[in-house]
Amino acid sequence: MMLELPDIQGIVTAGYGQMPHARFLCLQIQDVLLAKAWLQARLPYVTTSSRRAHNEPKPKTALNLALTSDGLSAWGLPHETLQTFSREFQQGMAHGERTKVLGDTRDCDPTLWQFGGMTNPPIHVLLMLYATSEHELNELTSAHWTAAAGTSGLGLVFQQESYRRSVNEPFGFRDGISQPAIEGTPGNRDPGQDIIKAGEFILGYVNEYGEPPPMPTVSASLDSAGVLDTDKQSGQKAFGLNGTYLVLRKLSQDVEGFWNFVEKQTCKADGTSDISARELLAAKMVGRWRSGAPLTLTPEKDDPELGRDGERNNDFTFMESDAQGFGCPISSHIRRANPRDTLQPNPTRSRVIANRHRLVRRGRPYEENGKGTQEEGIVFIAINADIQRQFEFVQQTWLNSPKFGGLVDCKDPLTSDNDGTGSLVLQRNPVRKRIEGLPRFVFTKGGGYFFLPGMKALKFLANL
């Protein structure tokens, strides 16, 4: 089935790599009639996945829009419509059931969040703005938000700035390497890049189980203008068609804590640094060197040329040359976030199973300088058709599980909810090295589960 690219918002199929500046505005509906008019005026500016004509210049800005479950409710969608969305989306990221699954507990509890938490004002709409320069971004913001704010019927709840100065994430490692390709989208595929069924990332298409994901619907009576297509299965209007779920999390990274921990574990007996041991341990925790070169391909030392080379840096599996984890440890971040061929019962089956839990990642780094404090991290954004089976599954079953891959007490050393009691096991011959007392390095500061509607659904909302 052909993808309806003009109906799919652009962030699903593109990361807007040429636009390093981004701004995320969390908005609350105050007057829904005004908000509808505001949305109507935005419609021509929403970036879609339409293919650019050959002579058309690359766009300098991008704009995308998503809504929370609260937002759809405030917009006026009836209860029975909301019930056609997934349970996780309806509950929202800060719900107690979700925080247990995600490990957002203790110092990451939603009561402490900057936005989206239980004690913060509710978020209804997420406005995502991207631009090639700061100037462009400000103009974009002014045109679509500041100038219209008074009459938009929306109030600003939280604003997050983001600037990507390099390809590295704050810990210092090349980011965004292993990205699945969505079947049916244009663009080149890199060697080793998995091509995943569109239904894993866009509603209305077949997923990796050979079925379309559940479709959020509205009753035909609400769609008097006849904007939406009819859902064949339910006979209702397919509100979810060409839409998807978007997960946003502000994740603060304790960069100093991470490197101090690595330094302490690797320094020589006299207290001086052992730089190569330090770099190796950090790389073991990630599964890649700073340059992005995977340890499975270059276990002894970094190979920046390999790290840079998109044709080679993701073209590998584990079981053939690194089954035991002597290069890339079983507990390392990349072996958990995408286990490739390592899952039970065998490598071939593992590829099939692992590809049922993939995410399109659209995260952006952020940096904030307060009084004598500097905070770095990423605005993690993931796109998936099933929050439970994809985003939450990866966090719960692969990253936060101390039992991953037959281990006993090892969570992901980088991105899990470690609490200082777990350990890190580095496979070695003849016997493993064990590092105890892993603290948490990545902290949730806020976030939410959003629905990223297709263009027709946005138009439907503007008309509602």
Added chain:
Amino acid sequence: MKGSRANLAFYCRNILVITIFTDFYLLWTRASRKDSLLMKQDATTLITRIQPAKIEDLSRLLDKYGACINGNNALCLPSLPSLHFACWVMVTQNPDYPPQLMLEANHDGTSENFLAELSRQAQAGLHAIYSHCEGYPPTAETDGLQMTRFLHTQMVSCPAFYIGAPEQSLESIRNAIEVREEIERFLEAEEKAGRLQELDALQVQRRIAQHLETNGAVKPQISPVTLEEQKSRAHTNAIGLILLGIPLALLLLPALLVFYIVLRMHEMQDARATVPPPLPIDPRLFNKEDVFIQNHLTTFVDVKPGIFRKWTLKGVLAIVNLLAKTCFITGSLGGIPTIHFARWILMDDDRRLMFFSNYDGSWASYLGDFVDKANYGLTAIWGNTDRFPPAVNLFDGGAKHIEAFKQWSREHNLYAALWYSAYPNETLLNITNAITVRDAIGKPLSQMEAEILLQRL
């Protein structure tokens, strides 16, 4: 009409032949092993009618006991030396049936011994629970024998039972965990002292073995049957089953053909039925999940009406049971490596089917495993029950439909207020690894074998 009834009778007889065959085969395999019969784990299931007026009281009591499973003096389950897992669950939803209380226990030794032990160690708690039930003799509060006898009368049989680590008693599992921890401590100390440098795998193995023998705080017990032996048993059994199964299938071929036609008729009829509206999900389920590494699942469904479905279900369960006892004896049930114990129970004149399982990880990952690895077997079983996603050719369809299957499962999960695990933070893989290391660490190994063994740490 007359013909089809005759066919049905013929077919049912054949199912009976299959069940008898599987039972015979099991007896034979058991008899051929003289050892370890005593330690073998068993499944005990009790079904007891609750006095309708006392349902709410009992529910409160089970909640209270379930909230402090380890500090409960009345029902002191951790003090039972043979109990791996236990669960009490109330089945009270459908007013067409009497309200019932089920106990699922996975334990070492025989049911008789277990019930006697349970009565001894937990008499006050049992009295508190079962005094809400019909037929309970009040004198059992003080009379242990009376209690055991009462519990015994409530026992039902278990048509299909799977054990993740067969032949391993609770004592053996606990010992393997302790040995693993002792080895980890030892290696830590050796590493710090720099005594592991430049040793090869064989030398490290010998050092560990020596430490356990001379200085270790824990003495390794050796399993009655090692995992290697289990593997070769599974292999032999598979060959035996194929050799016996093929002639049997040929013998029953005409009956199987009739069966297939009738089955397809039933399936086509089921496929035409409209998708029923969703049932409410018990919100209490979610609070009980993901407290420990292990979780518990109870799936309770109505068997589809009619004699055909009932006997198909019985036949499939008999085959599953046979496979569980002969081939799936190395820690994996149809490819799922995270199940400690699982069982299916038919109740209320075979009109309802209960599934109990004790598994590792989250509900979402378990259900994912069902679909990714074991959908055929599960569809063959649950395809005979109400509201299950439509099956095709007995095995196909059904549990392959992940969304429909997950929805069906959630709707039929029963809330179990009182669930106990003797080792709630150990996965089955942790346990089998620990047992493998313990059993082999003191043995003479080759360099290669030692290398492989040490990677389990």
